[in-house]
Amino acid sequence: MTATPHDREIESLEEFDHVAARGSLVGYRLQSLDLTARTADLLRVETTAAVFLGCRMEPEAAAKVRADGALVFPPVPDLPFDPYRGQLYSPDDLFAGLADGGYEATPDALAYAWFQRTKADGDIFASMLRAVHDDAMSDALDELLAGAGVVGVMGGHAMGRGTDAYAGAARLGRELSRAGFTVATGGGPGAMEAANLGAYTAPHPDGMLDDALLLLAKTPLFVPSVTDWAQAAFEVRERWPQGGDSVGIPTWFYGHEPPNAFAGHIAKYFANATREDGLLARCDKGVIFLPGAAGTLQEIFDNATPNYYGSRGEPTPMVLVNRSHWTEHLPAWPLLRSLARGRSMEGRIALVDSVEEAPGALRRLLAATPGPTAP
Known part of the structure; x- marks a missing residue:
């Protein structure tokens, strides 16, 4: 062979x-x-x-x-990251030093600071290092996800801990993980963290998620203190070790958004375009879009484009959650439905009212034959 x-x-x-x-x-x-x-x-x-x-x-x-x-x-001296890294990051890798020096002392924060210093200086060496690092991330991600059935969960970073929406996203991640899917998110706070948290709690009894949600609600947002927000997540991990695996794919492009600590495998990128395309391309079993703003809206149509043209093969399911959000507040659904009309992706899109309906809608779309829906 x-x-x-x-x-x-x-x-x-x-x-x-x-x-x-x-x-x-x-x-x-x-x-x-x-x-x-x-x-x-x-x-x-x-x-x-x-x-x-x-x-x-x-x-x-x-x-x-x-x-x-x-x-x-040879190794490159004085870098806060390894451009040749052969494996994805873990939360412990990116948040090393959190307890002693706060978030500003962690490899994640130091890499972002380096990025801020070098991204606009036109130095070909710095841009080459970023590209090599990102390619190494993609290579490690391909190895990790080979043969896995990946479902993406997208949504806004502003979704606060302690809210019903956050709890719903966490239950969604748990249900998808228990169904045998690998949950993949953008790896940041809010809806992304909630879905990764749900996957982390999947091997534990149901009550563990409820207890974790109560603990996390004491630090609802990553502002004003990323340190406090991250330490609350590590407290959950320490209290309930050996959680379920999931994937987070964040970016240093959005440096104000720290990665969340519940994704067991983190592919962090410097180039957001590479990160976005790579995240969606690997969601071979579909993507569930929770309410979000510009970033989530971008992801909907980044995913719709290859489904429209068939450039990645058969279209993958797309489930939009919260009818009023996607038809009135940010009316992406009417445009998506018009775009899909008469195309093979038409039978692979769905709009549901609540997050509880999303797994069932996903299963139906996976079972459906791609093609235009019946008139």
């Missing part, structure tokens, strides 16, 4: 040891490994056409692999 590109990637020391024991790293791609204790192995094995991305090596080993013909991209 022909090896795939992912089969040639080495992203942990365990994988390195397994491959190096066979005597050859020819053609492999090694991402962000500390190989300073593997000098003897590197001197022994063949490394022709290998690529070392941000791997730390002793000078002797680095000289040897270069002499073999390997391509070496």
Whole structure:
């Protein structure tokens, strides 16, 4: 069987040891490994056409692999992030140092500060580092979600903890996770956090979500203090460990929005356009759109476009929640319905009144044959 590109990637020391024991790293791609204790192995094995991305090596080993013909991209000093990172982030990764120095001292905040300093200075090196990092995120996300049935939950960041809307979004995330779907969100606060929270609570008894909602309601918003808001989430995680997995895909482009701590896997991007397209493209089982503002409206039509043209194959389900919001306040539904008329996506869109109706609507759309609805 022909090896795939992912089969040639080495992203942990365990994988390195397994491959190096066979005597050859020819053609492999090694991402962000500390190989300073593997000098003897590197001197022994063949490394022709290998690529070392941000791997730390002793000078002797680095000289040897270069002499073999390997391509070496050394670690970049003084960065608050690793552009060659081989795995997605965890909440602990992004919020490291929260308890001691507050949110401003965390890798997440430091990466945003670096982004603010470099995004407009025209430095090709900084823009290259951002692009390499984002591509590494996409690669890790593809590996994580291979074969998964992903349902996206989109909605506004302003949805506060302690509200009925937040509780409804959390119950939605829990139901989707228990049904076997992988929940994916934009990874931020509000509706996004609520859906990730629901997925986190899925393995626990129902009462756990109610208790968590009460605890979180004491810090309803991420303003004025991201530190207090994030610490409340980590208190929930500490009280109820071993939660269910879900995915958050946030961006440093919206630096005022911190990532939420309930997504077990976080793909954070510098480029918002790459993040938006990647998030929606991976929701192969559909997207549920909760009430939101400009960002959610953009996501509706970013998702509708490939469904309209069929550029990703069969159209995926789209469920809009809250009739008055999407027909009166921000009338996206009439436009979406007109756009879909006579197209294969027509039978894959739905509008429901309440969040409780969304899972049933999603199941019906998944079961429907794509194509125009009956007159």
